[in-house]
Amino acid sequence: MDPDDDLGLFGPGSVTWKVHEEPILFLAGLRALYLQALHPRAMAGVAQNSDFKADAWGRLMRTTTYVATTIYGTTAEAEAAGRRLRRMHARMTARDPFTAEEFRVDEPDLLRWVHVTEVESFVTTAQRAGVPLTGAEVDGYFAEQRRAAALAGLDPQSVPGSAAEVAEYYRRIRPELRLTREAAETALFLTAPPVPRKISLPLRVGLSLGPTRLLYFGLAGTAFGLLPQWARRRYGGLGLPTTDLSAELGVRALRLALNAVPRRFIEGEIYQAAQARATRLAPTG
Template structure:
C-alpha cells in the first residue's frame, strides 16, 4: 500500500470505525433512488475535507445552548467514547447525504427513536427532551452554519451564492425529518436563526469543560495531535466573536488570518489528497 492509500485508510478508520468499510460499500454501492444527486450542494459540502473543521466548530457552538449541552453532557458519553460518537455521527451524515432514500430514512428513524428516550434536568433546573423541536432546531442550525462556513473557508471550491442557499435548503430536508421546527431554507434565514438563538445561549461549566476537552485535552493519540490542533484552531477561528468569551477561547485575528489559515489549508488539502476516491473509495472531494 502506498503512502497516500495508507494515510487515507488511517483517517477513514478513525472517522468511520471498524464497520466503516462495510458501511461505505453499502452506502455508495446499493442501487436505488437517492434524495440528493451527486452534483448537489450537500454532496459537495459533506464530501469535503473541510468537514473536519466544521465538525469541531459545530460541537463548540452547540455547547453554548444550556439545554443542548446538558443533554450531551448527561447522555452522550462523548468523553468516555469520543471515537464511537464520531463514528456514529459520520455514519449518520454519510447515510442521510449519500445513501439511498430508504437507507437514509432508516438512519433518521433510528436517531428519532433514540431521541424519544432522552430527557433530564439541566443544572439550571430546566427540564429538557432531546426530541424538543426547538432544541433540534438549534443543533441543526449550528451544524449547518458550521459546515457551510468551514467549506467557504477550507473547501476545495466554495459554493456560489445560489449553491450556498441550495445547501441550506437541502439540509433542511434532514432537519425537518429529524423533528426540528422552522428550519432555515436559505442563508439569510440561517443567519437570522443563529441571531435569534443568542439570548438563549450562555457560558456553562459543561460548555467550558467541553471546550477544554476539544481544544486542550483532545481525544487523539500524540501522533495526530499536530494535525488535530491545526483543525481545532481553524474551527475556533471560524467562531463568531460573541461566542469567544463564553467559551473562554481567545480572539487573535491576525494569527487566525495568517498562520492558522495557512496551516489549516495545508492540512485539509492533505486529508483531501489522502482520502481521494482512488485510495479509500469515498465520494468525490
Template sequence: MASRGTPDPGLFGPASVTWQMHGDPMMWVAGVRALYLQALHPRAVRGVMQNSDFRQDAWGRLLRTADFVGTTTYGTTEAAEKAGARVRKIHARLTATDPETGERYGVDEPALLLWVHCAEIDSYLHVLRRSGFPLTDAQADRYIGEHRVGARLVGLDPDAVPADRAELAAYFARVRPELAAGPEARTVDDFLLRPPTHPLLVPAREVLWRRVADLAYASLPPYAHALYGRPAPRPATVTRRLRATGALLRCVPARLRWQLPPKHILRAMARLGPGARPAPYKVGR
C-alpha cells in the first residue's frame, strides 16, 4: 500500500517478475492454453458450463479473465482488492451438479479454485519462457511465488498454493488422476477450434484464430494431448513455432499493443511514471 502522496504500485509493483511478464503479447496464447488445460478437470469445467452459456459467452469469459489479470497486475491495491472481492462474491453463489452422483457442490471449493489458479500460472509461465521471454529458473520460481498474492484474491489460502516450480510440478502430478476429457472439455475444444463468428469473418478465423488455438493446444503437456485424443507436433517443432510467433508479436510496438482497452499498462505508467514501463530486460534488475 502506498503512503500518502506516493503513487500506489499495486499488489506486485514494477520490481516484480509478474509486472514484466504480463505485458508480453504471448500472454494471449498462454490464456488460450490455460482454457484447454482448465477444461480437463471435470468438476471445475462443469461449474463453468452449468452456470453460463459457454459457447455464447466464451469471448466474454476470456476478456474478463484478461481484465482481471490486468487489474490485479497493474491496477492500484484498492482496484485489485475490489476485483478479487467481486470474483469471490460471484463464486460464492454458484453451484454445480455431478450428473453421475447428483452431488451438488460450490464452484468456490478450494480444490477447484486451486486447479484454475495453477493451470493459469503454469500456462503463462510455460508459453512465455518457451517462446523466448528471458527468465532464469530462479526468476520462474519467483513468479510462481508472487502469485500466491493473486490466489488470495480469489479465496485461496496462500500457504496452500505452490510457491515454486517443484511444488507446481508436484501439484500437477498429484491431480492428474482426476483429469479427463469429458463432454464439457469437448465443448471447450470444439469452441476453441471453431468459435462462432460472422460469416464474413470466417476466413479471418481460419487464418488468424485457428493458428493461435493450434499453437496453444500444441503447447499443452503430453498427458493433455493424450486425454483430448488429438496429436500435437513434435516438441521441437512446437518450440520453434512459439519462438517465431513470440518474435513476430514482439515486433509490434508495445505502445501500440497497449492502446487496446482497457489500457491497464498505460494507466499504470501514467500513475507511476515512465520508469514503470514493463520490459523483459528489467526482470533481472
C-alpha cells in the first residue's frame, strides 16, 4: 500500500480520533503520570533508568510524539515507533524497592499498568471536560486502544477492552499501589517542575502559554483533582466530592478556552498530515 493511502491503526471513523482531536488531552498525560507513580515497580523502573528530572520537558515531548504517531501516523510509522519503544524497554532492568529483586521494565504487568492508566486518563479527561461520548463509544475506545497496547509488546487480549474491564482491573490492582518516597518526590516534581520560558501543549504541539509558573500550578492541580478518589487518598489527599466538582469545572472551562483558539495554532504536524490523508481519501459525491 502507498503510505499516502494509509490512515493508520485507527482512522477518521474511530472513537480514538474523536477523543484525541481534543486539545484538552494534554492534561490527561499529566493525570496519567500522577497515577502511574503509585505503582512501586513502575515508579522504580522510571527512576532507575532515566534522569527525567533533568530533561522533564524533553521526555514529555518525546512521549507526546510517540502517542501522536500511534494515533495519527501511518501504520508503518506507528509500527516503527512501537519497535523503537520495545527495543528501548528490552534493555532496561530495575530493582524492586521493597524486595531488591531485579526485574525487567517490559514485564507485561508493568506495561499493562502504564497502558491502562494512560488510555483511561485520556478518555476520562475527555468525558469530564465535556466531550460527548456514549457508553458504547467509551467501550469502543478501550477496545481500539488494544492496538496501541500491542505496539508496546502486550497481548491485546490481556488488556481491558471496556469501561467495566478497566474498573475491574483497577479494583484488583489497588492493593499493590502505595505512596513510596520516589512516588512522593515525583508527584512534587510534577506539581512544581522547573518551567521553561514557553510551554508547548502536548499531543498537538503548537500553542505557547508563556512563562507562568502559576498557570502551570493550576493545570497540575486540575490534573491531580481529576484522579479517582482512591488515588488521591493514596497521596494523602481527601477524596471529597467538592474536589471532583472543582476539577471538573476547571477542565471544562479550560476546554472551552482551548477550543476558542484557532486550530491552526494547536494542530501538530502529525495530526495535520493525517487529516490531509483522510480528506484526500474521503469518498466524494
